[in-house]
Amino acid sequence: MDLSLYRAAIEGKVDIIRQHMTNLEHQLTPNNNTVLHVAAMFGNTECANEILRYSPSLSCRVNIQDDTPLHIAARNGCSGIVEALVKCTTIDEEWVGAGKEMLRMLNKENDTPLHEAVRNCRFDAVKLLVEEDPDFSCPANKAEETPLYLASEKGYDKLVSLILETCTEPAYNGPDDLHGWTPLHFAARFGYASIVNQLLEADKSLGYIADNDDKNTALHIAAGHGHIDVMREFFEHCPDCCEMVNASGRNFLHIAVEHDQTRATGYILGQCAIVISLINQKDIHGNTPLHLLATSSYPALRLISHSGADTNAFNKANLTPMDDSFLLPI
Template sequence: MESSEEAITLARQMEASRMDSSLYKAVIRGRTQKLEQERQLDSQTTPNKNTILHVAAEFGKTQCVDVILKACLSLLKQVNLKGETALHVAAREGHIDVVKALVAGAKALHEELEIGTGAVRDLLGVTNNKKSTALHEAVRNRHLEVVKYLLEEDSEFPYVGNDAGETPLYMAAERGYAKLVHAILEACTSPAHDGPKGRTALHAAVSCKDKGMIEDILRKKPFLVKEADEHGWTPLHWAAYFDSSLIIIQLLQHDESVAYLKDKEGMTALHVAATRGSTCSLKKLMAKCPDCIEMVDEKGQNVLHVAVEKGQKNVVNYILENPLLGSLINEEDKSRNTPLHLLAESQNYNPKLISHPKVDKKAVNTAHLTALEIIHTSTLIKMGITERFHATQYHR
């Protein structure tokens, strides 16, 4: 008997809630009379646990919102199954008048309960199941007017990252929403700039190749030019990776020292440009910081080493044709490999490097091999494998 009753109780608990259809229709049509007649507005929810206030917010029915809040102010902070308040919904949909009405409701709640100065901040700070605030939702959906209003209400609110690690500023920058980036930087005292994987809003702006957005961020947060992501890449590394020569110039004009910063593998932005085959970026970096050509990575390799290893002939040839870069040609890495050794190991063919008058073809690495001996060793190994294969086939 008890188990049967328990089953019935469980079934009732699992049964989806539903809102009175006439009430739902009245709200989406903006008819307030039905709302004024309803005595238990707080008990009405949809299957996703949206309250009547959520519904009014979604459809932008400001007059309905006013009536609902007057009757049941506690609905302000009630959340649906996604953890969203009505403010989340209104911000996502871009209904600025509804957003204002909800914030006004929070202020009324503050006066009613005498809870100090935190009623509006509490509402702004509610996060949904993805740890996003109403501001996150307004930014994600590019609602500039809503963003500006929310920031005006509390310019010092410490907006942190959502479960994806995105702060509102980073989110705006990553999506290329330059006007939103400007609005956040102008309105906030000290807006959080973090993004996922150690990235910052400046990394995101560089990936968008937006000079104006970059300038806005650097003006408010100049230190971000040196901030590195989890791989040790600064925004300049990113600019080199994307071959954004104009952005490279912009960042170097702001702070030349970033050209000498290394990532976790010891690579500078110049190394990145070389691995990408970006001669234009290479030229811009060297024009502003000519001695950065001397930088080597954790393997002791210069830009010619990495360009040879990655098979970037255009970069290799550019370096070989530049008389100011002759010192790189025979430079050794930690294994005493010259760029010619690496060319032999890669089995690529570059006649300009092989025949360059400065190349030392007799240089030996730590294995006491010249570049020619590396080629011969590799050839013999291949021949041995082939011979063994043929011998096996023959004896079968």
């Protein structure tokens, strides 16, 4: 790329850019960045507007990573340039059809500009993108991440809300990895109660999805990490998911006890309508939550003294929770 043009795009010198208007299409950096890419990198909105006036076709040009200028502007949070790019394809008759194509273009990681904006928590850029194309059910990238998944995993509750409120069909899926966690699993893991609330309000069926390995639901995950505020959201939106057990046959009370979550266990025991069906439920080894106390540091008295607890329940090793010789099989 011509040195004076490159510097002009970096420093925002529009007058110098005008001197190169007849040759912009062929000016490239070693990574195939156009002058519009460079303006987006450095957030020079005035330069971007001027370039788009004369060469709107540069809006869809890709660099060596298949990034468009919109990918770069969204990643860097240059909302002025994001807006300029969106307006360019809606105002210029020749490029009206390219608008949605540009918004949906994938780079080499299969990221859309929306992925980039969400990953870097660029609220204004996300707002512009989803409002311009609300019907786009954004696909997962190579890492199987959707924008909603990224926002949930990172705890960006305002972005979760924006996506759920604006997009007509947001994709809820997440990576098909060793865990197979959904956005709800991640929100539950990190205690993002506000995000859990929004996800369940949008689609309560998410509360019944188990992961790939241990078949834990998001409620199991919340119980294992002691997130009481998150558990409340499940009781409010899908209370019957409390009945679900994981691959070991354990309900979420089992999990809270197993992971020494004292406060969470106490909270669950206070939910009278729920705890009756959980407190004596046996896992695949025949162990009730009481049996798990044998390997837990949880103060046993409250659980043992609960009116519904069967302290004489036998597991498959023919042991009760009260046996001094009890050793939990793992």
